[in-house]
Amino acid sequence: MADTVTEAKAGFTTKFYNSLFEVAEGEKIKTCLQCADCSGVCPFGYLMDFPPGRMIAWMRAGILDKMLDTDSVWMCVSCYACTEVCPKNIPLTPGLMTRAKEELLLAGNIPTELQSALEFSQRYGNPLGESPRKRADWTADLDFEVPIMRKAKRPVDVLWFVGDYASYHPRVQKTTKAFAKLLHKLGIDFGILGPEENSDGDSQRLAGERGLFEMLAEKNGKAFSQYEFKEIITTDPHAYNAIKNEYPQLGIEYPVRHYTEFLTERIEEIKPLLKDNGKKKVTYHDPCYLGRANNIYDAPRTLLEAIPGVEIVEMSHTKSTSLCCGGGGGGMWLDGFQWEKGEVRLSDWRVKEAVTSGAEILAVACPYEPPRFEDSTKTVPGAEKIIVNDILELLIGAME
Amino acid sequence: MAKIVAIVKMVPDLVEELEINEAGTGLDRDWLRLIINEFDNHAIEQAILLKERDAGEVTVIAPDAEGVEDMLFTTAAKGADRMIKLAGDLEEGANNHALARAFAEAAKPYQPDLILTGVQANDDLDGPVGPLVAEYLGMPYVGYISGVTIEGNKAIVRKEYPGGLIGEMEVTLPAVLGIQAGEEPPRYVAISKVRQMMKTAEIDEQEISELNPNGGVIAKRMYLPEAAKRAEMIEGDEEEIAAKLVAIFKKAGAL
Ligand code: SF4
Ligand code: SF4
Numbered sequence: 001m002a003d004t005v006t007e008a009k010a011g012f013t014t015k016f017y018n019s020l021f022e023v024a025e026g027e028k029i030k031t032c033l034q035c036a037d038c039s040g041v042c043p044f045g046y047l048m049d050f051p052p053g054r055m056i057a058w059m060r061a062g063i064l065d066k067m068l069d070t071d072s073v074w075m076c077v078s079c080y081a082c083t084e085v086c087p088k089n090i091p092l093t094p095g096l097m098t099r100a101k102e103e104l105l106l107a108g109n110i111p112t113e114l115q116s117a118l119e120f121s122q123r124y125g126n127p128l129g130e131s132p133r134k135r136a137d138w139t140a141d142l143d144f145e146v147p148i149m150r151k152a153k154r155p156v157d158v159l160w161f162v163g164d165y166a167s168y169h170p171r172v173q174k175t176t177k178a179f180a181k182l183l184h185k186l187g188i189d190f191g192i193l194g195p196e197e198n199s200d201g202d203s204q205r206l207a208g209e210r211g212l213f214e215m216l217a218e219k220n221g222k223a224f225s226q227y228e229f230k231e232i233i234t235t236d237p238h239a240y241n242a243i244k245n246e247y248p249q250l251g252i253e254y255p256v257r258h259y260t261e262f263l264t265e266r267i268e269e270i271k272p273l274l275k276d277n278g279k280k281k282v283t284y285h286d287p288c289y290l291g292r293a294n295n296i297y298d299a300p301r302t303l304l305e306a307i308p309g310v311e312i313v314e315m316s317h318t319k320s321t322s323l324c325c326g327g328g329g330g331g332m333w334l335d336g337f338q339w340e341k342g343e344v345r346l347s348d349w350r351v352k353e354a355v356t357s358g359a360e361i362l363a364v365a366c367p368y369e370p371p372r373f374e375d376s377t378k379t380v381p382g383a384e385k386i387i388v389n390d391i392l393e394l395l396i397g398a399m400e
Numbered sequence: 401m402a403k404i405v406a407i408v409k410m411v412p413d414l415v416e417e418l419e420i421n422e423a424g425t426g427l428d429r430d431w432l433r434l435i436i437n438e439f440d441n442h443a444i445e446q447a448i449l450l451k452e453r454d455a456g457e458v459t460v461i462a463p464d465a466e467g468v469e470d471m472l473f474t475t476a477a478k479g480a481d482r483m484i485k486l487a488g489d490l491e492e493g494a495n496n497h498a499l500a501r502a503f504a505e506a507a508k509p510y511q512p513d514l515i516l517t518g519v520q521a522n523d524d525l526d527g528p529v530g531p532l533v534a535e536y537l538g539m540p541y542v543g544y545i546s547g548v549t550i551e552g553n554k555a556i557v558r559k560e561y562p563g564g565l566i567g568e569m570e571v572t573l574p575a576v577l578g579i580q581a582g583e584e585p586p587r588y589v590a591i592s593k594v595r596q597m598m599k600t601a602e603i604d605e606q607e608i609s610e611l612n613p614n615g616g617v618i619a620k621r622m623y624l625p626e627a628a629k630r631a632e633m634i635e636g637d638e639e640e641i642a643a644k645l646v647a648i649f650k651k652a653g654a655l
Contacts, residue, residue, distance in 0.1 A: 105590055115588040122591065123435070124415065131415050211591030 012065040013058075016103060023095035031088045032056045038082035038092055043324055043349070044075040047342045052082050052092045055100065068107050073100045074114070075341060078206040078329025080292035084320055093206075093293075093329075101208030101330070110208075117333035118209050121216065125198035126164045127333060135162075136194035138173045144184050148194040155228035158183070158190040161220075161243065161256075163236035164199050165332075165367035171374065172367045175390040179235050179259060182396060186269060190233075196223040200239035202246065202289075207330025214250060217242070221252035232256040235392065237289035237366045238328070244294070258290060260299040260365055260391065267306055274398040276308035282394070283313050283359035285350060285373070286322035287366035300365050303391050307398045315353040323350050327368035351376040351383050361387045363394060402456040402550050405512040406447045406480075407503045407533065408440035410465040411523045418624075425619050429493065436471050439518025445582035446548060447516050448479045454550055457481050461506050463499060464490050469603060470594075476601040477593040483601065488608030495616035496524055500532030502608040508537065512574055514555060519543045519578035526616035534576035542571055543578030 020026045032053075039051035049070040050058065058064045067073065082092045090096070104110065120129035139146040147156065160183070166176040183190050198219045205213035224232075232254050234240050243256040263270060282304055290296045297319045304310055317323045324331075326338065326346030339345065351373055354362045362373055370388050377383040389397075412418060412427060413435035419428040447458045459482040460475045462468050472483040486502055488494075494502075507515055515537075517530045534541035547558035550573075557577060559567045571577075634644050649655040 102590075105588070106593075108587055110588055112585060118588060129415065133416065209590060211593075211595060215591055 012068070012103075013062045016064060016099065017059055019099055020095050023091055023099070025089070025091050026095050028088055028090045029056065029096065032090060033088060035087060037085045037087065041081045041085045042076075043079065043081065043346055044077065044338075044342070047075050048072045050100070052096055055096060067100065068103065068109060071104070071109055071111070072341065073097070073104055074111055074330070074334060074337060076101065076329055077288075077324050077326055077331040077346065078203075079288045079324035081288075081321075081324070084292050097329075098206055098208065101206070102210060103208075105208040111334060111337045113336050114207060114330055114333045117330075118204060118207070118212060121199050121201070121204055121209075122212055125216065125219065126168060127199060127204070128164060128168050130168045132198075133195050135167050135197055136192060138167060138176055139180070139192075142177060142180055146180055147191040149191045149227045150194065150196060152191050156189050156191040157230050158188055158262075159224070159227065159229035159232045160190050160192050161200070161232050161234040161236070161239050162192055162197060163234060163239045163367060165371075166235055167197075169367070169371060171371045175235065175367065175370065175392050178390065178392040178396040182263070182392060185273065185399065186266060191227070191229070193223050198223075200236065200242040202238045202242035203328060203330055203332060205242075205246065206328065207333070213242075213246070217247055217250050217252060221247065221250065224252065224254055230255075233259055233262050235259045235365075235367060235390075237287045237294070238368075241289045241293055258294075258296060258299070258365070260290070260296060260303060263395075264299040264302045267302060270303075270395070271306055274307055274395070277398055279309045279311065280361055281313050281357075281359045282310050282361045282363050283315050283354050283357045284318075284363045284365075284391075285315070285325070285354075285369065286319055287364065287369065288322065288324050288328050290365055291322050292320055300363075300391055303395065304363060307394055310394075313357045313359050315350075315357045315359075317350075317353060323353070325350060325366075325369050325372045327372055332368055345372075345376060347372040347376040348380050351380045351386065354386055355380065355382045360385065361389055361394070363389055363391050365391050402450065402454060402513045403510055404447045404450060404456050404458050404514045404516060405507045405510055406440070406444050406458065406460045406475075407507065407515060407517045407529065408444060408460060408462045408471075409437055409499065409521065409529070410434040410462070410468055410471065411437045411521050414522070420622055420624065424621055424623065426493070426622050429491070432466075434465050434467050437518045437521040439520055439579060441518075441586045442582040443516040443518050443577075443579040444475050444478065444480070445584060445586045446579050447514075448587075449583055450514070450548060450550060451479060459484065459507075459510055459512075461486065461503060463494070463502065463608075464488070464605075472603050473597040473601060474589060474594050476597040477589040478587060483603045485603050485605045486608050487605050488611055490608075490611075493523070494611050495613045496526050496529050496532060497616040498611040498613040500529050501536055501610075501612050503529065504533050504536035505609065506606055507533070513553075514548075514550070514573060515539070515576040516548075516579055517576070519545070519580045525619060528578060530576050530578035537574075537576070539574050539576050540571055541576045541578065542569065544580045545577045546579070546581040547583050548577060 036053040039045045039053040045051040049072045076097045080093045117127040121127045165172045201213040201216035240258045373388040413433040419431045421428040458480045460480045461484045463486045549556045
């Protein structure tokens with residue numbers, strides 16, 4: 001009996017190790033130098049029983065089954081910081097860390113908060129547990145109509161994938177409406193899926209629920225296939241990442257851009273619409289899934305620079321070293337868990353940096369961020385006056 | 401080895417606003433989204449926990465409804481051994497008297513030691529299912545249970561009382577238990593496991609011989625709560641408000 005248990009445990013490490021090769025460039029794991037740069041740069045590394053470097057060490061020792069009895073892997077916010085610094089370019093975030101969460105989930109070792117977000121996603125197509133029928137309700141108080149594909153029954157140039165928080169979260173809806181107004185002002189021919197849209201599923205995937213991700217992707221793929229459009233645009237870097245890098249592996253292939261790229265292309269059309277509303281110091285937070293995961297650093301800054309009176313100041317962590325807001329990889333649904341583990345919030349750390357930078361405005365480009373950072377401005381000393389705005393809100397603000 | 405039957409049902413999901421049917425006598429079922437009754441979900445968890453702890457065999461029985469198969473495959477992924485879907489003329493929904501008779505008939509052949517069900521559901525117009533099933537099978541019933549231990553032909557059950565009191569009692573098996581909460585919250589199963597079950601597990605479909613609603617209530621009118629105009633906003637400065645309040649209290653006989 002004891003022998004079979006030992007064998008099963010050793011078997012876990014081998015099985016886990018082999019499964020890493022299925023991720024793109026996964027075999028690079030063999031070249032790990034044990035330099036521990038990954039664990040050092042990880043914003044929650046000091047709270048993890050198994051930060052990436054140690055996970056690899058225990059795997060090499062054949063005793064990684066011990067990880068299944070711990071829960072601190074759930075601290076990983078899939079921020080790509082470890083992947084970015086690894087001198088051997090090992091895909092730590094999409095490979096090692098995500099596989100580890102998948103194993104924990106299969107073993108039933110999953111925080112309750114995360115469980116409800118996953119159940120909601122499965123049931124309602126969004127992690128917030130909102131009615132899918134109300135997905136387009138945010139459009140109601142605009143003074144123009146936002147075309148919903150099923151009703152519009154015509155091809156459009158741009159299919160706008162709105163996303164979960166952008167559709168339902170009361171704070172983020174302001175950003176969503178700003179984008180709608182901008183598209184309207186620019187005379188873009190666009191449409192949305194409304195109730196037919198499901199969560200992009202990317203954060204659920206990075207929280208270890210690959211099956212759920214695939215289910216959601218298939219539903220979106222089916223909805224996409226019913227309509228004619230030239231490209232997909234989204235304000236959500238997580239949706240952008242999913243549609244650009246993950247959906248094609250499931251046979252769902254469409255050109256997709258983040259709004260910052262889409263608007264930068266039209267910058268000469270936008271500039272004449274922008275007024276000078278006075279001088280403002282603005283700092284920009286690079287979202288993990290726009291920056292490190294997809295290398296988009298310039299487009300958001302180009303948009304900000306176009307606004308008269310804006311002076312950009314950078315925070316100490318910027319571009320590829322940007323600090324995660326804490327919302328990725330399931331972090332949006334693990335706030336209580338993270339607080340219990342370390343009594344820290346990554347968004348507080350980021351807002352402290354914004355204070356030090358001397359900025360009046362913290363500009364963002366991801367729907368996870370306005371609520372997280374705004375909460376932090378209420379608790380971080382000196383941050384009371386910092387305004388958190390999506391770039392879209394700043395653009396629309398400069399037009400009014 | 402205990403034979404455990406969990407009897408469960410799908411109920412209206414309150415994430416959507418409820419609509420009343422044209423006749424004004426019930427819910428408009430075209431607009432309903434259904435979800436497993438939360439208490440039934442706890443009953444399933446308790447059944448699986450008992451199986452894992454003491455060995456046993458778990459059968460889950462549910463009447464046909466939209467989404468019931470997904471729900472049954474999910475319970476299979478959690479560890480249920482047998483899933484039964486009761487089919488019949490259930491389109492307009494059946495009352496609990498009819499369902500309880502059907503549940504009792506379906507459960508009987510398995511000679512269960514324990515029947516677990518949610519203590520209540522949001523669509524229990526004619527009383528909860530558990531006591532009715534117990535009556536039809538001639539078994540004892542204990543409700544509001546939040547813990548079960550099987551000891552031979554007896555079960556020790558824990559029941560919560562107001563004020564934080566917990567009562568422990570012994571019940572002779574076979575018995576029906578109305579579950580308030582499982583010992584652990586209902587577990588999460590990865591979708592990949594559920595999808596696997598959809599390919600390998602089978603749901604046994606059984607026809608309900610007769611849906612007999614006798615003993616239930618007949619809803620004559622169902623309607624959304626009508627706003628009553630009982631609230632009065634008292635206006636004025638502090639002195640005026642205080643004086644008005646005193647007058648109101650006097651009139652009501654409270655002063
Ligand atoms: S992805 Fe980010 S949070 Fe996760 S291990 Fe790497 S550095 Fe840490
Ligand atoms: S940074 Fe890369 S090479 Fe260094 S320990 Fe981490 S995985 Fe290994």
